[in-house]
Amino acid sequence: MPFEPILISNIAAMTCYEIAKIIASVRIFNMALYQTEREVSPEDLLLFAEHFGLHAPSDYKFAEETGVATLQPGLGPETSRPHNNQELDWHTDGYYNSLTHQVHSMIVHCVTPADEGGITSAINHEDAYDMLHAINPEYTQALEADDVYGNCTKGKLADLIWGPVFTKPNGRLHMRYGAYARGEWKDDPVVNAARKALDDILNGPNPNVHTFKMDAGQGIICNNVLHRRTSFEGDQRKLYRVRYEQRLVGT
Numbered sequence: 001m002p003f004e005p006i007l008i009s010n011i012a013a014m015t016c017y018e019i020a021k022i023i024a025s026v027r028i029f030n031m032a033l034y035q036t037e038r039e040v041s042p043e044d045l046l047l048f049a050e051h052f053g054l055h056a057p058s059d060y061k062f063a064e065e066t067g068v069a070t071l072q073p074g075l076g077p078e079t080s081r082p083h084n085n086q087e088l089d090w091h092t093d094g095y096y097n098s099l100t101h102q103v104h105s106m107i108v109h110c111v112t113p114a115d116e117g118g119i120t121s122a123i124n125h126e127d128a129y130d131m132l133h134a135i136n137p138e139y140t141q142a143l144e145a146d147d148v149y150g151n152c153t154k155g156k157l158a159d160l161i162w163g164p165v166f167t168k169p170n171g172r173l174h175m176r177y178g179a180y181a182r183g184e185w186k187d188d189p190v191v192n193a194a195r196k197a198l199d200d201i202l203n204g205p206n207p208n209v210h211t212f213k214m215d216a217g218q219g220i221i222c223n224n225v226l227h228r229r230t231s232f233e234g235d236q237r238k239l240y241r242v243r244y245e246q247r248l249v250g251t
């Protein structure tokens, strides 16, 4: 199945066929790109998520009462990268959360794209893991250690939450990673080599990296895959984002 937008008529009340298409994509890529022609509200996104067993949105930063965050330059703190128009390097969402409140799935819906820039790249984190493991199994092992990567929301060293990059809750891979972030890494030669190899996997030519610019009405639903965003012009780009602590059911 190619990775391309799946047409959905009404995101809040999907057909079985549409649900099956999304599930099939997520089983292969850990993500699905969708296209809807109707205007989508934050409440519609929550109903969309419920088709995949996702309830109780979990967003500790910037979410409004509904649990859905609106991301647009000028709407949030200027220093907040999701709210400004700077480049965002490779990351999974919520890597700075406590280990008990990690993000396992999310939806990012584009209301209005930027005229220039704002291009997304994404890779199934399981593919990144497999590629790293194939280079050297010690690399993935090193990144599974409990003391390998520290990060936090407050940017203070004393508040760092240390934990693994890769975990396998219920046998399914979860990744906690921010290439640009104010994180600290364990000072260890194997960890350093693993980070370099992962960097090469993500930034070198890689057929598993999908690059696309979300158009109005398009969005991505995923099991928190690795992603990045290029910088963009102006302040019209508007996204809705909702996060969950569960994976999509059936994927």
Ligand SMILES: [Fe+2]
Pocket (backbone or CB within 6 Å): 091, 092, 093, 227
């Ligand atoms: Fe993100």
